[in-house]
Amino acid sequence: MVEDVRRALMEGKCSLPEVGVVAAGTTGDLPFVLVDADGCEVGPVSAYLRDLMLGDVSPLTCRSYGFGLLRWHRLLWFLQISWDKATEAEVAALVGWLAGWLAGCGKHATHSGSASGMVHLHLRGR
Template identity: 40%
Template sequence: MIEEGWPSREAALMVSLIGGLAETGDRYEPYRVLDESGTVEPVAAFFRDLLAAGRAESTVRSYEMDLLRWFRFLWAIEIPWDQATRVEARDFSQWMQVAGKQLSMCNRR
């Protein structure tokens, strides 16, 4: 259920493009999600497991792009990833909807 006052404050949030996705050239860890201080280790561990389970490198890259977006959102609202709740997930979804609309409007010029 969406609370009174939707969209939330996060819906109009400007998320910095901090961190990034680095291509490593390593078959066992082809990409890394990076924050300002280096590799985001929980993400790296998750993707090592995915690769070990036989997932395609392209699948891992796609998931890493999604997680980078999630981490950037969390960094912008100053919530550590391991403290994120359903509320942050909801706000992230709302932000994605608004940010996606803003990006598509910019592309219409």
């Protein structure tokens, strides 16, 4: 069953539930935290973001990484897989889902007739 869900995500046939949030943190060393659907802080993400902040990065960098990790955890929560048990199959599902999601984002036509923000697959890797 999990394999069917992975394939559906990669083919754009289902979407991820919008659970969890990136919220303002309460301390300077952790300006943003990832909170799960139950309202609990996701400890491993907080540890990672705290380590990131040690590198003297902008709090907005922490926020941006938080949103990336939110997407990753939404996928893991949807598949009911803990973060430390994730494999290449979950990475492939996320990449496939993101590709389909990004393709749907470019709604405004440009002068070339392509959708703005469109990834030209034939140019990738040049």
